[in-house]
Amino acid sequence: MTASTVDKYAFLVEKLYELTLGSKVEWSVTEAGGRYVAKIGNRRVAIESEYRGNGDPDIVLSIVDDSDKTIDSFTDVDLVDSIPRVEGYKNYYMLMSDLLRRVARRATGAEDALDAILTDLGAEQGEVPPRRLKPRDALEF
Structure with missing residues (x-):
């Protein structure tokens, strides 16, 4: 049985999220800004x-050639009937939005800059405690 195109899109998002989280994908920002590209094998994704x-905006994931021409693309809307296998995400809009946020922080150097400032302030690697969350019944909606 072969996977459908939508199944492949979903799997691509999940793998990119996993590998980006593990710093195994190197993303760069394009000249126009707001678009982030990574080379995967002989291809590029944006x-x-x-x-x-x-x-809300659509999150667009594209496969592009060397001249930045889009070969294939899809959005979170194409995956609206699917539930991510990544724990903590109830839909692909949430997962792809978080992926975009993480990609942007890495590609622009924001995460490295924040880490450097914390180190300069005397924090050791991994020393930053997790933030305290309000109890669920105290959350405002």
Whole structure:
């Protein structure tokens, strides 16, 4: 049985998330900004957000060639009927938005800059305690 294209899209998002989290994918920001590209084997993938109407932007993942021409692309909307296998995410919009946020922080150097500042302030690697969360019944909606 072969996987459908949508199944492949879902798996691609999950693998990119996993490998980005593990710092195994090197992302760079394009000249235009807001679009981030990573070389995977002999191909490149790009991620960006795109407003197509009211509400939240779509998160767009593309496969691009060496001249930055899009070969294939999809958005979180294409995966609206699917549930991610990544724990903690109830839909692909949430997963792809978080992937984009993490990619942007790595590609722009924001995460490295934050780590350097914390080190300069005397924090040791891994010393930063997790933030305290409000009890669920105290959360405002």
